[in-house]
Amino acid sequence: MSDDPYSHAAWVDALRDGVLLGGRCRECGWTSATPQAACLECATRDLEPTTLPLEGTLHTETTVAVSPTGFDAPYRVGIVDLGATRLLCRLEGDAAIGDPVAFAGTLETADGEVAPLFTDADQSP
Amino acid sequence: MTDVRIVGAGMTDFGVHDRPLAELFADAAVDALDDAACAPADIDAFYLGNAMSGQTDGDTHLAPTLASHLGMAGIPCTRFEDACATSSNAFSHAVRAVAAGQYDTVLVGGVERCTPATGLGTDEMTAVFASAAHRQYEQPTGLTFPGVFGLLTTRHMHEYGTTEEQLAAVAVKNHRHGTLNPRAQFGTETTVAEVLEGPVVASPFRLLDCCPFSDGAAAVVVTREDAVDDPESAPRVAGIGHATDAVPLATKADLTATQSARDAAAAAYAEADIQPADVDVAEVHDCFTGAEILAIEALGFVDTGEGGHAAVEGTTALGGEIPVNPSGGLKAKGHPIGATGVAQLVELTDQLRGEAGERQVPDARYALAHNLGGDAATTLVTVLDGGVSA
Numbered sequence: 317m318s319d320d321p322y323s324h325a326a327w328v329d330a331l332r333d334g335v336l337l338g339g340r341c342r343e344c345g346w347t348s349a350t351p352q353a354a355c356l357e358c359a360t361r362d363l364e365p366t367t368l369p370l371e372g373t374l375h376t377e378t379t380v381a382v383s384p385t386g387f388d389a390p391y392r393v394g395i396v397d398l399g400a401t402r403l404l405c406r407l408e409g410d411a412a413i414g415d416p417v418a419f420a421g422t423l424e425t426a427d428g429e430v431a432p433l434f435t436d437a438d439q440s441p
Numbered sequence: 442m443t444d445v446r447i448v449g450a451g452m453t454d455f456g457v458h459d460r461p462l463a464e465l466f467a468d469a470a471v472d473a474l475d476d477a478a479c480a481p482a483d484i485d486a487f488y489l490g491n492a493m494s495g496q497t498d499g500d501t502h503l504a505p506t507l508a509s510h511l512g513m514a515g516i517p518c519t520r521f522e523d524a525c526a527t528s529s530n531a532f533s534h535a536v537r538a539v540a541a542g543q544y545d546t547v548l549v550g551g552v553e554r555c556t557p558a559t560g561l562g563t564d565e566m567t568a569v570f571a572s573a574a575h576r577q578y579e580q581p582t583g584l585t586f587p588g589v590f591g592l593l594t595t596r597h598m599h600e601y602g603t604t605e606e607q608l609a610a611v612a613v614k615n616h617r618h619g620t621l622n623p624r625a626q627f628g629t630e631t632t633v634a635e636v637l638e639g640p641v642v643a644s645p646f647r648l649l650d651c652c653p654f655s656d657g658a659a660a661v662v663v664t665r666e667d668a669v670d671d672p673e674s675a676p677r678v679a680g681i682g683h684a685t686d687a688v689p690l691a692t693k694a695d696l697t698a699t700q701s702a703r704d705a706a707a708a709a710y711a712e713a714d715i716q717p718a719d720v721d722v723a724e725v726h727d728c729f730t731g732a733e734i735l736a737i738e739a740l741g742f743v744d745t746g747e748g749g750h751a752a753v754e755g756t757t758a759l760g761g762e763i764p765v766n767p768s769g770g771l772k773a774k775g776h777p778i779g780a781t782g783v784a785q786l787v788e789l790t791d792q793l794r795g796e797a798g799e800r801q802v803p804d805a806r807y808a809l810a811h812n813l814g815g816d817a818a819t820t821l822v823t824v825l826d827g828g829v830s831a
């Protein structure tokens with residue numbers, strides 16, 4: 317794993333430990349839910365690793381019924397609004413846009429990648 | 442800087458082509474060269490759009506291969522890759538190079554094979570397409586491209602009340618236009634009921650909300666203004682905008698704005714010195730029905746949030762206020778990824794020459810192409826002027 321506290325490797329390690337690792341710009345406060353080398357708003361490189369909330373509201377969603385190789389459809393993919401930022405995730409449960417959802421672990425793909433999994437907030441462990 | 446004009450245009454039928462990429466591309470390129478009355482020796486450079494040949498055909502370093510097949514080995518050949526916006530980006534660079542005086546005459550084209558004729562099934566080709574999504578923060582969720590536009594469109598439906606019936610109306614319109622285009626992959630009409638009865642691909646999209654997998658090629662020849670003999674048949678490139686938005690999708694500030702399209706449109710309108718209302722005909726990137734709704738809002742043809750009404754009310758149909766996708770669009774004409782951007786320009790060249798047959802928009806002067814790539818991260822907007830006096 318990388319020593320960089322805000323790398324993909326660190327993000328994956330955090331995810332597996334139940335932590336959503338984000339980055340907050342020390343200049344302007346813009347926050348990302350996935351690693352960036354620089355702020356998307358002001359381009360400063362001074363991003364501070366930050367722990368994102370484990371609950372948010374569903375911003376949008378789709379049910380994928382025709383999947384790529386290595387995935388078994390149907391399944392839901394959503395974008396969760398975590399307040400300061402948004403995160404794309406696999407979605408379990410029935411949440412509609414605006415409903416509360418909670419981080420519920422990781423999805424490990426056949427090729428060794430990891431994605432965050434969210435579910436209806438009232439059904440989370 | 443000199444003005445640049447399209448002097449030749451050609452494309453293959455879009456559909457299933459079980460042939461080598463070089464042979465497929467040559468059909469479009471020879472038509473464009475002959476239309477321009479250009480010999481291969483007149484071409485100073487070749488700009489190629491191809492997004493996926495390494496994955497679909499096991500074939501890379503494609504540009505010199507295609508040029509050699511056409512007898513043009515020796516000239517500079519450059520390949521572009523920007524997902525579905527691939528060949529309009531090649532076109533943009535070709536036009537800028539001619540305008541800057543680097544070359545006099547350039548061949549620009551695109552070619553792609555995406556159907557099962559490649560030997561790849563639906564799940565495999567869906568994976569190839571999905572490789573244009575973010576490798577670490579999108580692909581591992583199983584997000585597909587219908588899914589990308591499903592996310593954008595579901596949010597649009599939530600914010601503005603856009604309905605599945607309104608989405609279906611876009612498919613109905615573009616299928617109707619496609620019946621008037623002999624090069625279109627789909628030559629049959631459909632109905633709102635038929636669209637709504639189809640199987641879901643990625644909600645809210647059903648099968649007929651989605652463009653097909655297509656093979657095909659398209660090419661144009663561009664040259665400097667003072668080399669053009671017959672300006673009436675050579676549309677002037679009046680403006681090009683090229684903009685990007687944040688990747689991955691979740692970091693975009695606004696999921697329904699398709700901001701790269703708004704920024705590209707603003708740049709293209711400014712360079713052409715026109716307003717959205719001046720556009721007489723448009724080819725827009727309707728990879729999914731919802732994408733056309735987002736596009737016509739971003740281009741300023743309708744107010745933001747009102748896009749769902751346009752196809753239902755006939756605003757964007759042939760005969761309507763602003764005909765959109767007279768070719769049938771990606772939806773009915775087909776979408777061979779790297780060929781799509783130039784194919785839009787081939788259609789618009791036909792329209793501005795008055796050679797579009799039954800789908801002709803009468804007296805069209807300004808024509809606009811909107812070509813979007815990736816998770817709405819790249820958009821090129823091109824404005825062509827068919828008027829003789831620039």
Ligand SMILES: [Zn+2]
Pocket residue numbers: 341342343344345346355356357358359360
């Ligand atoms: Zn900042």
